[in-house]
Amino acid sequence: MSDTPKSAFDPNPPRRNFYGRRHGKTLRQSQKGYLSEDLGDLRPRGITLQDNPDRKPVDPAGFFGDDRPIWLEIGFGGGEHMVHMAARYPQIGMIGCEPFINGVAMLLGKIRAAGVGNVSVHPGDARDLMDVLPDASISRAFLNYPDPWPKARHHRRRFVTPEHLVPLARVMRPGAQFRVATDIPDYVRQTLEEVPPAGFDLVSEGSQPWDDWLSTRYEQKALREGRVPHYVTFRRQGGETG
Ligand SMILES: C[S@@+](CC[C@H](N)C(=O)[O-])C[C@H]1O[C@@H](n2cnc3c(N)ncnc32)[C@H](O)[C@@H]1O
Secondary structure: OOOOOOOOOOOOOOOOOOOOOOOOOOOOHHHHHHHHHHHHHHOOOOOOOOOOOOOOOOOOHHHHOOOOOEEEEEOOOOOHHHHHHHHHOOOOEEEEEOOOHHHHHHHHHHHHHHOOOOEEEEOOOHHHHHHHOOOOOEEEEEEEOOOOOOOHHHHHHOOOOHHHHHHHHHHEEEEEEEEEEEOOHHHHHHHHHHOHHHOEEEEEEEOOOOOOOOOOHHHHHHHHOOOOOEEEEEEEOOOOOO
């Protein structure tokens, strides 16, 4: 695939399935409060089909009120890595996507506790956000412990497939870093196979985490169960820095 995305923007995205969980156990009263009091101000407008049925591109400057670099976390789970990055890099804006509402509520609690002001939250599918982001609008992307879909017949549901990677490449700035962490060897295999043809160069891979890494809940679970984390870094083609 060339550096230039084929289509800048698809106004008629395909109907798509989401196979993960949207709800878990009953939310605590405090978490219901975070959702009703905080999410309205933190969620970007114009992302969902209801909000933006014509799928008009959104202006990312509207997320944080200025033209700061925007980093994207796909499937932030409980949000610990997002809040850590937002606190560590106050000059950037972190936008995260997570359809699992219990995870969103956990993130909101962490945002309150940390007092960070540079986080935006799409409580839904990353594909809906990517549909309406302009080309080259994301300066870094994180995919931490994506759903493994271990059965061979489900491997096409993994995030590291063209359905997700082609839109991701379109919205990423040339030279921008894309980081993937996983504990599943076959996920590493598929990542190394499928990410480069979408328009990324491999920068590094191995068992050494990034300097600014914060171990996530899923990583902790993997470690307890004896699995080995693996960290892969790509760079979006077409630029020199990331
Ligand atoms: C295994 S969990 C890992 C959560 C977290 N990143 C961590 O490391 O603890 C994978 C997460 O990805 C989310 N996810 C799956 N498909 C997604 C999609 N299309 N867009 C956004 N998030 C997605 C799931 O809801 C789930 O919370």
